[in-house]
Amino acid sequence: MQFHVPNLPDFPWDTIAEDDALARSHPEGICDLSVGTPPDPTPDIARATLAVAANAHGYPAVWGTPALRESILAYLTFRWKAVPLQERNVAPIIGAKEFIAWLPTMAGIGEGDTVVVPEVAYPTYAVGADMVGASVVRARTPDDVRDESPVLVWINSPSNPSGHIDTLEEVKAWVDYARDKGALLASDECYGEFGWDGEPISVLDGRVNGGSVESLLGVFSLSKRSNLAGYRAGFVAGDSEIVMALVGLRKHLGMMVPTPVQETMAVLLSDQEHVEIQRERYESRRRYLSDALVKAGFTIDDSQGGLYLWATRGEDGRATTRWFAERGILVAPGDFYGEAGREHVRVALTAIDERIMAAAARIVEGVTEAPEVPEAAESSAPVEDLAPDADVPAPPAEIDLRVEEPETAEGADGLSEEAPSQEEETSASR
Numbered sequence: 460m461q462f463h464v465p466n467l468p469d470f471p472w473d474t475i476a477e478d479d480a481l482a483r484s485h486p487e488g489i490c491d492l493s494v495g496t497p498p499d500p501t502p503d504i505a506r507a508t509l510a511v512a513a514n515a516h517g518y519p520a521v522w523g524t525p526a527l528r529e530s531i532l533a534y535l536t537f538r539w540k541a542v543p544l545q546e547r548n549v550a551p552i553i554g555a556k557e558f559i560a561w562l563p564t565m566a567g568i569g570e571g572d573t574v575v576v577p578e579v580a581y582p583t584y585a586v587g588a589d590m591v592g593a594s595v596v597r598a599r600t601p602d603d604v605r606d607e608s609p610v611l612v613w614i615n616s617p618s619n620p621s622g623h624i625d626t627l628e629e630v631k632a633w634v635d636y637a638r639d640k641g642a643l644l645a646s647d648e649c650y651g652e653f654g655w656d657g658e659p660i661s662v663l664d665g666r667v668n669g670g671s672v673e674s675l676l677g678v679f680s681l682s683k684r685s686n687l688a689g690y691r692a693g694f695v696a697g698d699s700e701i702v703m704a705l706v707g708l709r710k711h712l713g714m715m716v717p718t719p720v721q722e723t724m725a726v727l728l729s730d731q732e733h734v735e736i737q738r739e740r741y742e743s744r745r746r747y748l749s750d751a752l753v754k755a756g757f758t759i760d761d762s763q764g765g766l767y768l769w770a771t772r773g774e775d776g777r778a779t780t781r782w783f784a785e786r787g788i789l790v791a792p793g794d795f796y797g798e799a800g801r802e803h804v805r806v807a808l809t810a811i812d813e814r815i816m817a818a819a820a821r822i823v824e825g826v827t828e829a830p831e832v833p834e835a836a837e838s839s840a841p842v843e844d845l846a847p848d849a850d851v852p853a854p855p856a857e858i859d860l861r862v863e864e865p866e867t868a869e870g871a872d873g874l875s876e877e878a879p880s881q882e883e884e885t886s887a888s889r
């Protein structure tokens with residue numbers, strides 16, 4: 460039997476195995492800032508709901524329980540200023556990654572078709588296109604792809620890896636572009652709750668879509684919003700014809716979100732309090748790390764939102780990755796996300812506070828004075844709210860210094876998906 464394996468990109472983490480080993484050899488342990496897996500506990504309300512919903516002897520509803528659909532609709536209206544939507548506009552998915560990877564297959568995209576993805580991007584957009592033999596074209600703005608005729612356009616704000624938040628005008632320009640080309644616009648909004656120096660705008664917002672979600676899909680995830688990556692919980696919302704066609708396919712393909720997870724999602728989407736708590740954790744980590752990076756002479760580009768700092772020293776990101784590894788810190792070289800990221804590294808905020816503090820201290824170690832690059836400081840997103848005198852950052856009082864490391868290695872960085880087995884852990888993973 461011939462098994463058809465599509466030509467997928469190489470597993471890039473292998474290429475930083477030496478940096479990984481070097482960082483691990485630090486006497487005080489590695490600060491792993493290379494992956495995007497949530498390190499903080501799943502909220503109590505999620506665990507309690509899951510436990511109560513444990514009796515799930517029947518099959519799950521592919522389209523979601525009525526309670527979940529209602530909760531999604533309320534969340535979209537309240538949080539994302541969505542134009543009026545009906546139940547037919549929404550459906551749960553088994554995490555955003557699943558949906559992103561399979562959308563081209565499900566949409567009947569194939570060889571000869573073009574899929575537009577961000578210039579630096581979460582790799583799964585390209586994986587989905589590669590699965591069906593479609594061409595991938597990278598673009599920062601619609602002007603970069605005026606001459607293309609794509610069938611699918613992916614946008615992602617706040618961006619992984621750069622943290623760029625698309626302005627209202629930028630989102631609108633993509634909506635107009637896709638409609639003009641007759642393409643489906645899919646907007647990955649899984650970091651939407653994490654706007655720091657800007658307010659993320661949903662593609663469902665009437666200000667960017669003219670009051671209609673025709674040919675638009677927003678992709679949402681509870682992985683980062685609610686520390687729920689291990690549950691696999693997300694949803695899609697937009698054009699009802701497309702959503703219903705996808706639900707029909709998903710029924711045939713057995714793509715079901717387990718009922719206890721659906722019930723948990725419904726509860727979590729009605730609660731913003733736990734999101735605020737989580738936001739505060741990341742905001743504090745971001746401040747400490749960005750302060751240390753700027754002090755050490757880095758420029759932080761974009762990074763207005765999301766869970767990463769997009770940092771550069773104006774050299775090849777692989778050399779920067781080595782600089783971090785020598786200090787026991789593992790970061791992701793920017794070229795993992797596209798050639799345009801070659802001179803950057805992606806520094807994740809997704810580590811427990813104790814590791815963030817250790818990393819910040821290591822970054823500034825030996826730095827005696829502020830670097831003489833005022834433009835770098837100006838262009839760095841978070842400078843104005845940096846913690847003063849944080850050379851050796853002390854943990855803020857409100858932070859819970861958990862020492863427990865998460866059990867999983869990488870979550871859904873796009874570059875790997877499962878926690879490695881114990882044998883694999885040292886060699887591969889993320």
Ligand SMILES: Cc1ncc(COP(=O)(O)O)c(C=O)c1O
Nearest residue numbers: 554555556581619680682871872
């Ligand atoms: C841009 C982006 N989209 C989607 C995902 C996957 O999200 P989920 O955990 O819902 O599969 C990630 C995970 O890191 C991501 O960075």
